[in-house]
Amino acid sequence: MNRRHFLFSLAAVPVIALAGVELASHRFIPEPDVLLTKLNSFKSQQLQSSGSWSPTMVFQHLTQSVMGAVTGYPEQKAAWFTHTVGPLALKVFKAAGAMQHPLDEAIPGMPELDVNLPVETALDQLITALQLFQQSSTLQPHFAYGSLSHSDFMAAHQLHIEQHLTQIEVATLRV
Template structure:
């Protein structure tokens, strides 16, 4: 193989990978009804967290995230990030069917979580935020992923919520 062909082949690899992630990410279908049913099943249950945040803090954080898509996020990552790395990360998460991020990292600029708020109140805030999001026709840019359509935003919320729920236990 000559050097020119090798360089062209080498340059094509990232293009093929990105195209593959793009196509594969389109297969992820969010299921907000199932997500809401899971959250509703927590009502009246004794919950505990295996992580550093209590269940009330987890639910508040998730409600903040969902509400940010409706009312706006107070701080955003750099524009170059929201137009490159952020959207690519979401596509990778959708392709994998799971999100991976630090589970005790606050959303930039959001109010501090209230450790004394009841779990029931925080859970109700999250459920209400999801219901409001589902009815919203005008969404704000995500602080890391940038401008998203409704389906991609729902996918981001579902993957985010599901990852945090891995630390919530009943009993």
């Protein structure tokens, strides 16, 4: 193999990988109704968390994320990030059908989570925020992913919520 062929092949690998991520990301279709049904199933349940945040803190964090799309996020990552790394990360998450991020990391600039807010109230706020988001026609840029279509924003919310829900479960009664 000559040097030119090798360099061309070397340059083609990331282009092909990016094209694959782009194509695969389009296969993820958000299902807001399924997500709302799952959240509603938690109502009147005793919930527990396997993570460092309690269920009320998780639901508040998720509400902040959803409402940020509607009202704006208090802080944005650098423009270079929201135009390159951020959108690519979302495409990778969509292609994988799952998000991976630290589950106790606050959204930059958002208010502190209230550990004393009743879980049912926090859950209701999340459900209301998702319903408001679904009805919103104008969305604010995501603090990390930048400007998104409604569908991409819903995908980001769904993947974010689903990852956090991996730590929430209905408490079992001990006899």
